[in-house]
Structure formats: structure tokens, C-alpha cells
Amino acid sequence: MPRPRFMKLPAEKQAAILESAAREFAAHGFDGASLNRILEQAQLSKGAAYYYFDDKADIFATTVLHYAGDLIGGLAEMTTGLTADNFWSTFADQYAAQFAFFADKPWAFGAIKAAGRLSLRELEENPALVASLGEVQQGVVTLLRRGQELGVVRTDLPLDLLAAIFIAVDDANDRWVLAHWDALDIDELTQVGRRVMAGLSRLLGVQ
């Protein structure tokens, strides 16, 4: 959690800091990211940075939570209205909505992904990150369990394995999308995303 002072900064200053941080974390992950590069890019002195944040992990958590806020809200809202009929299509819709939401700031997307890619060692060394970011992976498990209750997600494989596979495919797709972000337009990317989601439903679904 950043110091309350940070929240009282002018909005554009906050945005500049968080954007610089997101770009750096998206490009290099948490460990590989350079605090100095972030500060240089944001035109923020080191003294000021440590006046607003506890440490590097605090900057990371603040950045990720800032951009992930709307995403998490969408997932929670989605879970309530699920039925056996609309389960996979709602899934695909939500996925497409993500693309649209992050179309103009892929680096924000990359920063969120960097949080999911944190190694166990990094999490152990920074318990604050667990507290702030730990909810994401649990969300997929509850979602798939709901699918099992509705009878549309297979039950002949362990739930945690299904979740791991889902996250892995999602991650692979996202990486591919980010790598081709500039070369393809949003419609093509959305279509690819829908096809992958449809394929994923054949892997994770019953029959």
C-alpha cells in the first residue's frame, strides 16, 4: 500500500508514475524491472519515490492493483449470472471485453500478467505481494468449480490441474497477442482470442 500522500498527488502525476512502472514491469517482470529506469522515465527523484512508497514491491503492487481493479470487478460480476447454457459464451465475451479495455494500454495488461508470473521465491521474499495480489489465481478455481456445478466443466480431472491449464493457455494466448499487438488490428486479435477460448472449452468442457 502506498503512503496516503501518493493519493493526494495530482492525478496526472500519479498516472505518469504508474504508467512508467507498468511499462517497466511489463517488459522485465518484477525482479528484472529497474527502479531507476522507472524513476527516470517518470521524472521522479529517488527521494520523492521513497516518500510515497515503501519499496519496489509497494510500487509493483500499487501499479498492478490500479490497472487490475476494473478487470477483477468484471470477473466477480460475471460469476453471478452464469448458467449451463451461457457459461462458455459468457467466458468468450468477457475475454473479448478484456481486449477492448486494454486496447490502448497493452503495457497495463503486461503489468497485470507480470503479477501472475511471480515465482514462489519472489512471493516468499515479499509477503506483501501475496496479501495484495494473491486473489487472482483463486478466482479461476471458483469459476471452474461453478462450471462443474453447472455440469459444463469436466470432473474427470482434478480442479487445480484444470485451473493450471486454463491459466497456461490464457497466458500463452496473451503473450502471443502482446507480441503481435502492433502488427494486427483489434478485430483480428479478438477473433483469435475467441477461437482459442472455444478450443479451451473443448479441452476443459464435458464430453
Add this chain to the structure above:
Amino acid sequence: MPRPRFMKLPAEKQAAILESAAREFAAHGFDGASLNRILEQAQLSKGAAYYYFDDKADIFATTVLHYAGDLIGGLAEMTTGLTADNFWSTFADQYAAQFAFFADKPWAFGAIKAAGRLSLRELEENPALVASLGEVQQGVVTLLRRGQELGVVRTDLPLDLLAAIFIAVDDANDRWVLAHWDALDIDELTQVGRRVMAGLSRLLGVQ
């Protein structure tokens, strides 16, 4: 490529160096791996290390190629006898064989995976890695292309994305199986692996 001198070292010394390197690269990736830790673990002085290798990238490439050797051989051999009928079943068989091969040295497996996880920036900064590790990353692609020629792999998604998805699911499954190695017997694990492979064929195969 390591200096020819390295190949003339006693086999157990070579093995010690490569195992230390593989453990470090598996745990931290290429960028995050510490050369000093590898040398400490392998009881190798820095002078000796740079007498045998050009640089860190050389150690990495040598390590990965060493352990990937049999894997690549198996893949290449497998590709020749493929038909439309036996494509996916051969796949599942090969998977089981691979897993048995690496069951006792997961860190070797992790090192190979680290090569597949190299970022574009890392590859740009170390052209030697591209030359050395290209075939490792290309193996799955050629396999899937063969499947497309046989008409059993879908062609409505880009080949590199299909390869990325395959590797991701394979990776997730490997992690899960390794994590439950002690709790479950070999038959259950094999059955899980076959079910995942079957699901994967529904994702990657023509509908």
C-alpha cells in the same frame, strides 16, 4: 558453443557443471540466473569457467542443448512415421516417454523450459542464443506443421500460437504431475496425462 577443451574434461566434471547450471537456470531463468552461484555450486573458479566458455549465454546454450539432445532426437525420429491416424496417439506415447526420461531430473527439464521462455530482448542481446536454441523452439512447430499437412491440426490459428499453447499445456501438466508424483501411483498419473493429451488434441485438432 563451448571451447573444445570443455569436451575433454572428465565426464563427471562436465556433468557437475552442467547440473549446477541447469538448476540455476531452471530456478531463475537466463537473465535472473547468477553465474557466481553456478560456479560456487559447481566448485569451478571463474578463471576456469571463462577458459571453457565464452560467456554466460554460452554456458546456457551448452546446458540446454546437452539436456535437450535426446528430446530433440526423439521428436525428429517420431516425425517421420506419422500418419493422420496415429498422429495424436503417437503424441501421447512420446509424451509419456519424455516424462519418464526426465522424472528423476526435473531441473534439466526446467532448464529446457527456460530456453523456451527467453524474451525477445534477451534473444536480441544474445544472437548466439538464437542460433543455438532455434531448433529447440522450432521442434514443436515442425511437428504441428506436419500435423497440418496430414490434415489433423487446425489451420485457422497461427502456427506459432498453436505451438505456444501446446508448450504451455504440456508445461502445466508436467508441473502438476511432478507436484503429485509421491501422492499418486504411476497408473493414475499416466491416465491423467493421457486425458490431458486427448483434451489438447481437441483444442489443437481440426473440429
Add this chain to the structure above:
DNA sequence: AGATAATTAGACTGCATGGTCTAACCGTGT
């Protein structure tokens, strides 16, 4: 205006990194 608190800049610390370099070591051939 003057005192006090909030804020900033950036030099500095301690440490780790990949890579270089030199001096010594050792086995072998003469």
C-alpha cells in the same frame, strides 16, 4: 515576516553482477 512542516533532489552505501587479467600451478618433453 518568521517559524514550522511537507516535499524534493541526488549523493551515497553496500552489495551483486558479468567479465577481465595476471600470477601461479602442473604435467610433460627434452
Add this chain to the structure above:
DNA sequence: ACACGGTTAGACCATGCAGTCTAATTATCT
């Protein structure tokens, strides 16, 4: 005995890192 090439150890270098500290600056209040 000596020299020479292959081999080794580890001190050393420049660089970058996260994080600390102090002195100066700016805003706020009386």
C-alpha cells in the same frame, strides 16, 4: 634441470541495483 603450454585461482574492474540520508527547497500557518 629446465622450459613450455595447458590450466586454475581469485583479485579486480566497471556497472547497476535497491534502499538510506541529509541538506535544500517549497508550502502552510500564525
